[in-house]
Amino acid sequence: MGGKNIVFMGPPGAGKGTQAKILTEKLNVPQLSTGDILRASKAAGKLAPELIKAMDSGGLVPDEVVIGLIDDRMQQPDAVNGALFDGFPRTVVQAEALNAMLSKRGKRIDVAIAIEVDPSLLIERTVLRRTDKRTGQIYHLKYNPPPPDAELVHRADDTEVAVKKRLDAYARDTSAVIPFYEKEGVLKRVDGVGDVGEVTKRIFAALGV
């Protein structure tokens, strides 16, 4: 299956990034992660201090910032045929902007996957998350231990205090994106608890591939 526009939704730690990396290898579309784009921009010293503060403390960055990032990224040739949006949209304003950007190109969101994980599991999933800075591979100290030679980074916002704030932001702003896509008739809910491979199978079933 190529050329689809797919949205991945779910609270922090639901497994969006892990599954997106697996799926982009199997589907012919790139992963567009606003979180990854923002972290790369921060690492390159190009992110404004107030945006770094918003991110590191677990708040959202303003809609117009992430909408601009996605608009730019969608112009790149690899995203012309479709994309897997990971962590965007996170507000209804962003969802409406994404629909407008796609419809300009004669496209639409084909499937919106909501990965569901009980909130009680999300603190452990995020606080023990580590990423290899060379490969971008996502690990978990308990559920998916990194190899000894990995160069691990611990995200500044993967602390218990910041994760609690991100869960609040999710409940307040982002959960409304689920009924938005439900009304559009493209929502699929997937149980995100279980082995990574098991969750991947459920996502493929939801995508009909």
Ligand code: ADP
């Ligand atoms: P998100 O992008 O939704 O924030 P990640 O994909 O980064 O989530 O996953 C969060 C953490 O949970 C990572 O440490 C990852 O290794 C781990 N993880 C991902 N999927 C599962 C799963 N099905 N079971 C247990 N741990 C998982």
Ligand code: ADP
């Ligand atoms: P997670 O994988 O835990 O869901 P992300 O990597 O997607 O987190 O995002 C990290 C942080 O980047 C968010 O807490 C927020 O500050 C900022 N961010 C990423 N995407 C968006 C977005 N679509 N709207 C607003 N802020 C965003």
